Amino acid sequence: MHHRQSYTSFLLLISIVIAFFQTSYCTACCKSPWIGFQRHCYMFQTDTLKFQNAEDQCRSVSTSARHAHLASITSENENIFILETFREIWPEWVNETRPSIWIGYHDRYTEGQFQWTDIGRKQYTNWNPEEPNDFRGKEDCSAMWVDNNDNGRWNDLRCNNINRFVCKIPQHV
């Protein structure tokens, strides 16, 4: 009995030490299921949701200091990272017909004026040729095609479509 108690106390001590080191030295790490790239962490979601519900789900994991949103994409490297990571996680899924994932780009407020849900100003876009086409005047939310033919290019879709999505949060403030 005594031995077991000592062993339990020892494990508890080890846990406390590990927790201490994690909080002290790992504040900038992306913890599973987040995946790190440059200065951000990304969470790849297989739930399929409407655009705003996806954005809300991303926001729900914000902390007081770090705000999560649907991913904004600021460079070709970031676009490739998101594309390649999706393909790595769900290789079978890219064989579906034109699989799309929501990214945080939309023109819901003023037609043709796209902005990111994280409000940052970015220059980079990767529209498919002929997009965004606001098809039938009803497409205000953007998704990335992750199949092999479309190679990470973007398309505007109806915001009520349901898609998988990717969230993004700063690694540190």
Ligand SMILES: [Ca+2]
């Ligand atoms: Ca539009």
Ligand SMILES: [Ca+2]
């Ligand atoms: Ca479109």
